[in-house]
Amino acid sequence: MASISMTERATSGSTGSNVDPSLTRHQAIEIHPLDNIKVDLNEEGTVRRWTVGTNNLKANKTVLLMGATGVGKSTLINYIANYILGVNFEDNKRFQLIPDEKKSQTASQTTAITVYEIFGHEGDRVPFSVTIIDTPGFGDTNGIEQDQLITKNLQELFESENGVHQIDAVCFVVREDEVRLTLTQRYIFESILSIFGKDIENNILALITFARGGKHPPPALKAIKEAGIPCSKEKLKFNITSFTNRSADPQIITDNKRSWAMGEKSMTKFINLLTTLETRSLLLTQEVLAERRHLEACIDGIEDQLKVTLDKQIELKEIQNVLKENKEMIEAQRDFEFVVTTNELVRVDSEKMATNCNNCEMTCHLRCPLAPQKLLFLCDAMRNRQCKICPGKCSWKDHVKEKVVYQMTPKVVKKTYNNIKVEYGQGLGGKITAEDVEEKIQSEIQESEDKGNKLLETSYKCVARLEEIALRPNPLTAEEYIDLLIYRETENINRVKKLQEMKAKALLISSMTKEKLEQGTGWVLKKMKGWTSHD
Structure with a gap:
């Protein structure tokens, strides 16, 4: 498929790749860091923009992702980037938009807001460029003070001259098996909702991770509804374990293919939703x-x-x-x-x-x-x-x-x-x-x-x-x-x-x-x- 040429073009000049040494050449997946231009939007470096490609001034959609620590948000963002770049399950390479910073994160990085922009890949899959606002995990072990810093950094992003001034979707990332929102999760969602104006209510979506498939609504969607959190009823389900998981076991291969297909179906829904949702100015939020x-x-x-x-x-x-x-x-x-x-x-x-x-x-x-x-x-x-x-x-x-x-x-x-x-x-x-x-x-x-x-x-x-x-x-x-x-x-x-x-x-x-x-x-x-x- 022509998608490989698209992704190769996206990584020209790439600094290298990482390959799982335990897999054979046929099974191995190469991880290629995506080249990007990094710009700090404030003096502390806690609000930053990473840009892939060149802004061509075409239509753009902006989404904000948030969730508790451990829900797989970073891997989900990497999956979304690969979908935009045209990567398929059979391809032996994946592109890494978010690097693994866990071992070297400073205190400021754990509260940093990162805006990822992906330009130049508008096509059949995604007819517009995409901006993803990534928030660090709320409810972390560093406590409520860290959560307040994250909120402050979001405020800076929305009010900065070079920041984000409109939004198309606010997305809660939550695991499928959450049958009831914990107090921490409710606090996270309520804290984020308290930032926004009432005009954002119809632009709130749930992205379900670690999903198992099936036609029944994920328990997490019911949990969100019971907690009184405004949210679309659309089932946007992903099993992010299939992103880099390769095995010679036929059953695991079948399961991974099914999970990848479920993710692609959800991405198609997600892109269609972004096309129909009304873009919201952040003036009321400011x-x-x-x-x-x-x-x-x-x-x-x-x-x-x-x-x-x-x-x-x-x-x-x-x-x-x-x-x-x-x-x-x-x-x-x-x-x-x-x-x-x-x-x-x-x-x-x-x-x-x-x-x-x-x-x-x-x-x-x-x-x-x-x-x-x-x-x-x-x-x-x-x-x-x-x-x-x-x-x-x-x-x-x-x-x-x-x-x-x-x-x-x-x-x-x-x-x-x-x-x-x-x-x-x-x-x-x-x-x-x-x-x-x-x-x-x-x-x-x-x-x-x-x-x-x-x-x-x-x-x-x-x-x-x-x-x-x-x-x-x-x-x-x-x-x-x-x-x-x-x-x-x-x-x-x-x-x-x-x-x-x-x-x-x-x-x-x-x-x-x-x-x-x-x-x-x-x-x-x-x-x-x-x-x-x-x-």
């Missing part, structure tokens, strides 16, 4: 991402205000106790010393860039990677070139991007009764009671709560907008999944602490309703004390 980032900045701001409120309450209780214990000294106008825990505002070096307000002396956005100093009005804390996080709602020009964060640090200090009188406005000649201190500190607490309430209102607006535009406004599996990770984590106390913080934020967002908003930050304080009271 708005979803922007709302989520602004919501995260608001939640961080609420956390800071809650910490101030709780710390003020602790300070109030300590001073009140001291004044009650020294009532006789106060009546006699005698000075006395005591110690109290107070908080000192300090600037702390940080590994990550943050957006700080020079006027309010506070950190308005932690982990701010996207907006450079001259474009700080694009920071997630900003709306209409004005910060929505700092109390002064200051202009973006009053902010600075630096590797420093403002923190309130607990400090035990010595004070005297005279210090307290001056501090609370009575002067050295007057008296001050526990009630006077309570009145003063309560006003400070109220001021802090008012700031938190404003952030809460902004957060609610983000949540309400996400309800309108996001495919998954609030992934309900997040808290359950984090509970599972906490249960599994037995040694790393700091990791457990971080997971508990993540769970608290997820709970806060999922609890955010109009009725709760009207109650102010009081309900948050009751529910989230464990979140904000850690050291």
Whole structure:
């Protein structure tokens, strides 16, 4: 068949091949790495594009593939590439689009998003060029922090000038034998769906791996439906073990041929679906991402205000106790010393860039990677070139991007009764009671709560907008999944602490309703004390 000449043309100048030494010349399959041009789309190299062939500006279809670690996604992508290049089962060569990086992967590579472009092979099989967005395996042993980095890299890809701005299909890769989605799988699917706008719903497909054939719907499709994941009913089944598996055993040869034919049939369906599905712009998805980032900045701001409120309450209780214990000294106008825990505002070096307000002396956005100093009005804390996080709602020009964060640090200090009188406005000649201190500190607490309430209102607006535009406004599996990770984590106390913080934020967002908003930050304080009271 002429397909071999097509594939040979695709690998001109190939650096070599790998052959299984255990097979005879007749049985062996040669693995040829596909020549490609590699370009990093961000400074870290975690969003990258690998291009096979030359862009001829003809019709193109873009698909995104995602799945848990171990579902065979990389081999499936290699199979899709070989189908596009015209490879048949009988051919003794296969082309490798995705190299085996497992042994040499760095931490950044495990979260890297790779865009594979295949140009110049439009023909009877595939009438258009194909772009495949490959996401690393979610739910890996590196934990939820890695999953968040993968999501961030996807955001960069969709928002980058040289990135991907439209999509034809979002594909979940899942094993056929999954009769019920695990909590991890549900978390993966929900997390990805939460990135997209509602207009993507009809473009979601399931690619079933390790399939055994047969006319009955794969159990995995039923599992996806029962989990409430929107997905096409099309049966797109692949048995990727047949990709490079060769044997002299007649039965294995027959099974492999049948598996390959099943894959080709599914690929024909897949290509036809891509032809009929409406190409979706990612503009609505970009708005979803922007709302989520602004919501995260608001939640961080609420956390800071809650910490101030709780710390003020602790300070109030300590001073009140001291004044009650020294009532006789106060009546006699005698000075006395005591110690109290107070908080000192300090600037702390940080590994990550943050957006700080020079006027309010506070950190308005932690982990701010996207907006450079001259474009700080694009920071997630900003709306209409004005910060929505700092109390002064200051202009973006009053902010600075630096590797420093403002923190309130607990400090035990010595004070005297005279210090307290001056501090609370009575002067050295007057008296001050526990009630006077309570009145003063309560006003400070109220001021802090008012700031938190404003952030809460902004957060609610983000949540309400996400309800309108996001495919998954609030992934309900997040808290359950984090509970599972906490249960599994037995040694790393700091990791457990971080997971508990993540769970608290997820709970806060999922609890955010109009009725709760009207109650102010009081309900948050009751529910989230464990979140904000850690050291």
